[in-house]
Amino acid sequence: MATIVGAVTTSHIPAIGNAMANGLQHEPYWAPFFDGYERAREWLATARPDVAVVIYNDHGLNFFLDNLPTFAVGAAPEYSVEDEGWGLPTFPPYRGIPELSWHVIETLVEQDFDVATCQEMRVDHAFVNPMRLLWPDRTPPPVATLPIHINTVQHPLPKTSRCLAFGRAIGQALESFDDELRVLIVGTGGLSHQLDGQRAGFINKEFDEMCMAKIIDDPGALTALSIHDIVKLGGTQGTEIIMWLAARGALGDRVDKIHGSYHIPVSNTAAGLLVLENRAQPALWY
């Protein structure tokens, strides 16, 4: 039986990659952001995951509008990286775990999730940067990876309730895998930001703080938000919060918050981080 040890939900801003490449982690602009990840790495050292299931949104590297999936599950032996058009530093491919991928895909389709399956897949900064933040000296990281994509490029996006349900189904699928594996969930994106339009630069601290609090203890509350609500309150790219919601869904009902941090701005974005440990079993009082 696989065990879900917990989740890290984090922003994935492209500029992080350049800051790391240029060694800027301790500069005044960057330190408040990078410092938050030390606690995450300490926790990882005790959580000892074998696999990272990374729920992220492709930004037009792997998928184009000729065949854009709502949900896609990687099932490749490895996942490659490209420069995405901005000359981002590239890395060796990330190792996959296709046997687990297929178990997840079979379980999801059985539960009426209509996923696309990807036996070849390029992963972008939304996958790479969280891996590098969690294992900065290890590229590739010391875990097998399983990328799961949720569309945020083109509306309609899946509803918040659907994303939470999708995460729950992912969690059940992982826990029903036969091998002894310790699985980390990574949800990447957000928090509030908007890159496009006259409203570019929009950030909403109050909304983000509400979202972070609800993700921990009451993720179902966020399903009251429509995607349109999130665009209005969190910005066009703030919709990436649905990755956090899906990641949270993969955990049990109760989690322990190990760490949380929030910083404005990194690039155009309000950067958030949560480290959540899965309670092994329901608490007695629950």
Add this chain to the structure above:
Amino acid sequence: MATIVGAVTTSHIPAIGNAMANGLQHEPYWAPFFDGYERAREWLATARPDVAVVIYNDHGLNFFLDNLPTFAVGAAPEYSVEDEGWGLPTFPPYRGIPELSWHVIETLVEQDFDVATCQEMRVDHAFVNPMRLLWPDRTPPPVATLPIHINTVQHPLPKTSRCLAFGRAIGQALESFDDELRVLIVGTGGLSHQLDGQRAGFINKEFDEMCMAKIIDDPGALTALSIHDIVKLGGTQGTEIIMWLAARGALGDRVDKIHGSYHIPVSNTAAGLLVLENRAQPALWY
């Protein structure tokens, strides 16, 4: 409001295209097959559809295993045709109706169907042959088209119950479209056949006759079949019956059977045809 006039469910065997190209429709081998479509065309003349929504399975022309959707909805201004590797005759592109496509996509995602969207799409014999059977002298046909793909290339396939629900949601989506349009549903594939393995050539007349009867009056009964059951009873490619199920789902609860025919063999396949007229409203006794 769009009106769903009815459905044609039909086999889509590649050899049909060559038989038509070579003018073999009245040869003894082919006549029992082609004759069945005359009644379908008579009915079409009275049903007068403006749009054909074609539910079919791509056979590895448009989609590959690097990004294989479970459900995909075309949203292109036109759909092109290729020779698929066998030198099949090709045709000018088919005209799309992207405004309707987007309405359908939005409605489906709202109903928790996780479709892929395709703003460029090649359609294969499973789309082309039914169009040519229904409008033999008209290429392109005198209707706009909206292709909807269901995966049968790689397991897991969506469950029978999911396909029926998908069809129902498609029907609701179409009926909620604002424009006055008359819509024909086309479901293509089947019936029993198997191309691969030592069991190649497998056909099951009894199973097909049961399926055809249930499609008309009790499609829900077919959801008792697992995909594995269908492979066993209908052959590996017999799974294409899920297109019929989805097409039937798009109609109302009650339909009138205008025509049905069934013939063994066309190529390796048991060829089936149903013409079903949608009852405008539920019958009084229902």
Add this chain to the structure above:
Amino acid sequence: MVQDIPGTTIFDGHEAMKGYRLNKMCYSFNSKENRDAFLADEDAYCARFELTDVQRDAIRRRNVLALIEAGGNIYYLAKFAGIFGLSVQDIGAQQTGMSVDDFKAMLAEQGR
């Protein structure tokens, strides 16, 4: 998926992993240019797709059962067969060990 149907391989994740490169090559045969390139230099074409030795041998022998055993999916393999003008009856006869005429007669018999 449970593989318990005689003479039948269900193409699931297990098969898909095994056959990915073979199927990718066969998918490329949608284009005439690629079919011609295969015919012009079969070895070079197969090398480009990094087939395994078993897959390469099954391609060389044009043996459909061996190709399925090596992870081939019939939808893509049909495009490979198309290069040689083989119909689904030809392929059916090859896989069942019948003559093409016997295979066609067997198909027709099931309609009676």
Add this chain to the structure above:
Amino acid sequence: MVQDIPGTTIFDGHEAMKGYRLNKMCYSFNSKENRDAFLADEDAYCARFELTDVQRDAIRRRNVLALIEAGGNIYYLAKFAGIFGLSVQDIGAQQTGMSVDDFKAMLAEQGR
């Protein structure tokens, strides 16, 4: 989707239809080879993707608001901006009519 949020275009089917060819061109800029081809002959490159005159003009002016108005999606447009080394702050400044420094200060201000 309802387009009622000031200064914001939600990229839905309506926008996607309008911008398909523009976005397809920008998607191609994932590859350095294509970025170089664009730089070497911008007219020829745009012609290959059959941009509308409005799209072609917005590309010529490197004007992000005009590109969005012409159906461009910010995720793909960012790859176009990348060709010129423009960061998301540069783009933000351009769209809001601020200097880059003012735009950055506005971002930082929201953290207080």
